[in-house]
Amino acid sequence: MANAGKPDWSGCPTRYAAGIVGDKWCFLLLRDVLLHDKRTYRAFLASPEGISTNILANRLSKLEALGMFTREPDPRKASSVCYFPTQKAKDFLPALLSMMVWATRYDEVTEAPPSFAESFKEDPDGTIAWYEAKMDRVDQALRSS
Amino acid sequence: MANAGKPDWSGCPTRYAAGIVGDKWCFLLLRDVLLHDKRTYRAFLASPEGISTNILANRLSKLEALGMFTREPDPRKASSVCYFPTQKAKDFLPALLSMMVWATRYDEVTEAPPSFAESFKEDPDGTIAWYEAKMDRVDQALRSS
DNA sequence: TAACTACACTTGCATATTGCAAGCGCCTTG
């Protein structure tokens, strides 16, 4: 695996973050959960980057082990499964948005509208709160269905 | 290689960031340059995570190709080499600090003092400026020696 | 000036991780 799950990658904050987010698939799964409201295996699998199913299974259990996701039965269909972000994952949102601002600036063919970076710069807390509220709505709706 | 260097990993800001920082070694090299004032091959090699020399060479050229680092002769010894951060790399600092705040919160054995997260939260721009100024001092001193 | 050293990589090779395609067991649905 992409090592760095736990042992001795603690201590230094950057190294700790690198141990989780320094893997493109974990990084993208975090995006899917925090920004794109994806909660199921199928949904993750359908992301345009094309993760393969063995890697997806591996990363989902890694993220669960790291306390980023919880694995729960799907309220809509008991045979199915949902992955929900924990508080630890939700708290990663500001860092994710910061990286998106940076990427928006340097990716020549970015699909992000300029308004995104502007609104984050003008009111970071408000932007974060907006995404958090959206996430909470999604999760509450899903859980109580 | 960890793929995702350029082709079709543009567009989505998260994917663009994942293509660069979604690799633990690139991530840690960025830390070494932005935070720990490292500028030489030897210095990178000496980081406690123990990158191997072929991977280091590979990532340095990747980061150079991505416009994050510039490769220049060492002013102190012409036969030696320095890697300097570009503006693109320097602009990644806010995102890096955000991730460190997150890591500091969730890594049970973090070595970062609580004051770090606090000062960033109280005055993010000031904290960023402080690290930028430090970097600029380092680079200016090195370049004019 | 010939040997020595430091530096920035390369190379070879064993091992680990990935990507792809197929398969499996468990519901649910018709």
Next chain:
DNA sequence: CAAGGCGCTTGCAATATGCAAGTGTAGTTA
């Protein structure tokens, strides 16, 4: 009770990594 969807698991070839050793080029020393 046959068919299909879902969440994985398995096998295998291709790729990337880690480790140790080697290479080429400048300076430095004797």
